[in-house]
Amino acid sequence: MTTATPPPKRLATRELILEHAYELARVGGLEGLSIGTLAADVGMSKSGVFAHFGSREDLQLAVLDAAARRFMERVLVPALSAPRGLPRLRAIVAQWSEWGREHQSGCVLLTAAGEYDGREGPLHDAVVAQQAGWRGELEKSVGQAAAEGHLRADTDAPQLAFEIYALMLGLHHDAGLFGFAQASQRLSAAFERLWRSWQA
Amino acid sequence: MTTATPPPKRLATRELILEHAYELARVGGLEGLSIGTLAADVGMSKSGVFAHFGSREDLQLAVLDAAARRFMERVLVPALSAPRGLPRLRAIVAQWSEWGREHQSGCVLLTAAGEYDGREGPLHDAVVAQQAGWRGELEKSVGQAAAEGHLRADTDAPQLAFEIYALMLGLHHDAGLFGFAQASQRLSAAFERLWRSWQA
DNA sequence: GCAAAGAACGAACGATCGTGCTATTTTTCG
């Protein structure tokens, strides 16, 4: 039922803590995440929470990892059931946009990118790895769309992936400041134009 | 020589403090800006720095305002000497891109947008006002380009402004994580395609 | 050059930060 044999309870509370930490980090970022506030939110003692991670930095890394896993499960996995090529690319964008709607108040991954892009250390490295991985997935799907003949054969996959990502950044930015509805409309219009401009 | 009559020295040190605060906020954000660290950086006492602003929040607002002024002077003002229409739009993008190159390690305005888009309060309001103002300038220039016949007459100015902004977000994101050179190339390619797709 | 005004300092406050340490409670396993 639970995980194999070793620690049955351990992981359960750890997961509970991470869930609360994730919500707190959405608003205040990973830098704004404090163990005291987190402990109060979970309903545990500071040291009890602390013991699960060993350091604040490890907690932040764990939250970042949890966010990345959620994102993949929420965006990429559902989209994989769409046929490869442009339909899957559209599905990715649709799921991603839905993710954006649910995360108007802040997305841990994007906030982290802003928080650590100018520094160095484990968190910076983790953010870069996460972002590079996701960009790779995007490029892969773009490449498949070209291979399937849905986009021009000479499509520059990294280039189109960059433009897709940029539009999603635009969505997040505008949704957070000016409201999701308007931003979502602009996003759709932009994508229709984008697909057309890369069509075979 | 100095400012009119009222407070000759006052504003000078205030400006000095803001200069240091601006640099600190570029890396750590406005939320990461602490009066103690700032005071040490300027070479003053905590209370000495504090007295110039009355509260941390007022300091943050002052830094945000300083950043917005810098941005306008560095990006919009130089571009205004280009002929209105597409040339000016291209100049804006060029100056903005140069701003991005100088601010790879973090831009106060963008960081602030991420920090306060999910909260409420004076800083949120200031960020929204600043972003709305700049977006308005963009739309205005886009509208002029359409009026001059450089872009299609039925150009949707807010839509194109959104897409321009999104690409600049993409530049900042990729430059911070993967390096400016690559990001800048992608940006140029994207813009050439973008202009073409809206051309008259 | 002196007095009034203003700017900066230094110390202290209560609070919170991350992080140890030691008990105490809870869970697991024979």
Next chain:
DNA sequence: CGAAAAATAGCACGATCGTTCGTTCTTTGC
């Protein structure tokens, strides 16, 4: 059920946080 082990609580630490207050130093205007 009882013993070993693991998980949590409690307390304290040094540091830093924003802020206040009274004093000292520097600048200003007559």
